[in-house]
Amino acid sequence: MRIATWNVNSIRQRLEHVLRYLKDEAPDVLCLQEIKCLDEAFPRGDIESLGYNITTHGQKTFNGVAILSKMPMEVMRGLPGDDSDTQSRYLEAEISVPKGVVRVASIYLPNGNPVESEKYPYKLAWMDRLIAHTKRLLMLEEPLVLAGDYNIIPEPRDVHDPAAWANDALFLPQSRAKFRTLVNLGLTDAFRAVSDAPKQYTFWDFQAGAWPKNNGIRIDHLLLSPQAADLLQTAVIDRSERGRDKPSDHVPVRIDLAI
């Protein structure tokens, strides 16, 4: 079973890229972030024609997440823990496969910059809610894949220039500590389970020649429950997507599970 995640930075701008990716890599599940449209504006037809069910949790202009799945899914929208939060950043699906179920979440974790603004405490509080929710999900003892744009650089080897990012919300010690608290619940970073290599990035800024200089950061992650980690076969960053015409600033990350 192949599961991928991709921050597309507007699904309407990136539809042709997504369609080609679905054809080329044939993921069973594709989690999308930053669809940047309302549910009714999501371009469904061509994706459905490739055999995918579509669930969206959209929002006008900003944010928005979706899950595409070849198999049937039972869906929950939104991250529990704050009824006043109106940002569409979390979508969860229980996906039925022949051998059982796999639970998949599409996550767009808040950026948090500027650090001195209200956006940073919102990021940290959102992470606390994700940690609390993950504790409950882990009690189900299912294969669980928390996939998405975490806006967290886990370690210095995951950024081209650690010093340049030292004071950024994506790399501050407090941000990374909270990410470790999440992982330390018992999750496995799928990419790091298969590779210790440095300079493996998932995002390159549009500005200042970041892509040709490989000035990137690794912020898109698939975190696995023990039951999912036991099934892990491969984890790949599809970096070639960044070199295409009119790319997203993020590239897909995908895993194969033996189920």
Place this chain on the structure above:
DNA sequence: ATGACTTGCGCGGCAAGA
């Protein structure tokens, strides 16, 4: 190099991203 980005919104130029 007084440079070098891309969205949505909506029709001018700002906010947001990371």
